[in-house]
Amino acid sequence: MYILNFIRGFCMALADSVPGVSGGTIAFILGFYDNFVNSLNNIISGDKIGRINALKFLTKIGVGWVVGFILSVLFITTIFEKNIYEINSLFLGFIIASIPIIVKSEKKTLLSNNKNIIFLIIGIIVVCGITYFNPITSKGHSFSVRADNLSLAFGAYIFISGMIAISAMVLPGISGSTILLIFGLYTPILNAIKQVLKFNFEYLPSIIIFGFGILAGIFLTVRTVRSLLRKFRAQTIYCIIGLMIGSIYAVIMGPTSLEIPKPPMNPATFSIVFFAIGCTLVPALEKLKVILEKKNIESITT
Template identity: 75%
Template sequence: MALADSVPGVSGGTVAFILGFYDNFVDSLNNIISEDKISRISALRFLSKIGIGWIVGFVLSVLFITSIFEKNIYEISSLFLGFIIASIPLIVKSEQKALSKNKKNIVFLIIGIIIVCTMTCFNPVKNSSQSFSININNLNIWFIGYIFIAGMIAISAMVLPGISGSTILLIFGLYAPMLTAIKQVLKLDFRYLPGIIIFSFGILVGVFATVRSVRYLLRTFRPQTIYCIIGLMIGSIYSVIMGPTSLEVSKSPMSMSTFSIIFFAIGCILVPALEKLKSVLKNKNTESENVEANYNS
């Protein structure tokens, strides 16, 4: 999830949805502020496992993968395309009951596609002159509010499958500055720490506001929401193709000549492999629970 969140094009929510723990992820985020102590403890255990992996993945991404991403943008974009395209049929299959209830809900799929494509059309390169430095010397009341709001909107996108929070940061002109700030803090240059703290508060506010809305929609309007999520994922195909144009040093959109069939194939193979791994782990977990139940009885 962290690797997907840290580069423009794919959302960490997409990864969670593909691997089948998106509902649990959203419920856990909501339950962390629940009055029910058991639900809160269970949510903390689940999120701590994801959180450790996310932090490790994000630090690795900031230190290494972002530079590789820019140098090998077309190969990585091809990988993401394979990842997205191979995952959509799996999601349709897993949500077949919800999707078959009312075919008129396909309008929400179209809405999802339009949302991502419209956001992608706001080319961040046009805003490159607004690139900021997030150190303590540049912070004023307006810039603090700007960073806070950017954090709220970016994390909302990261939670939703199909919309890349990194692309949102690019549109705000904060993608490169935020990565630079995190790199500097990791190098013990704490002039950038206040900006990161402000951004983090925006993330906290945004994630709980978004999660409650998404959880409500999944429980009350699941067919419409699933159609919209699939639309967001389909729209993200266009976002990935246009991804090279949103780099700090803009490149041409991916074309047939820059498309890598090898990396695309790896992405297509990786998704069923992860799906299979999920099934194996689920079966082992069920077997362990049955053995424990029989032992206790």
């Protein structure tokens, strides 16, 4: 189980570090989503035994996540700006391929509550609106989260972005990285993390603010998301799908959030090859889920 949970955490980190599929989606596809959310909830409000068991499980997942995230950040930030259109084509493949998985898994809920489709439209409008009006990409010039660029308002913006991004990690839908992309902070935050890993502490204040936003998001949203999925599941799932559809626009506009902005993706810069790879990887994870579950059952029986 240690190796299995390491792989689970590693796969979640790869998803969380790129816009498109969320870590929650990976947890959902690999079959440990409920255990993941319940463990987070137990850490916050469980009894002593529940917290100990949750901590053991999340630690196993966390080791794989940290390794995967560091490797992913070091790799992605190296190639991101040079190959932005290929990478974003890959992200589009992730998003579009993951939507049918969510629809299929929640088919009964969606069909029996189709009047709630308005929440899908709301999700689309929210993401497209934030992407279009956000104060970063709308500036149209280079952007950085170095300490000399910080102000009270901008610090609050980073804090809120971190809080919302980590809440997205819990949902099997839009990813936290997509949230950062929507807010224009994806490339700046990843670059800041990379610089801190290289002991360039000009970016450390922004990372600390972002980190506190993540902690606040965990405490404020985990129970809320868990409650919404239990009490208003159909509305929540429709909204998640809407957020995912709207994030397609956010990915297309992604190049405008680079430190040296580039034009939005268009048919000429779209890469069908990378898009196809993204579409292939998501169903491949479903097959990985079956393989891991089979091996887990075999290890228990033997």
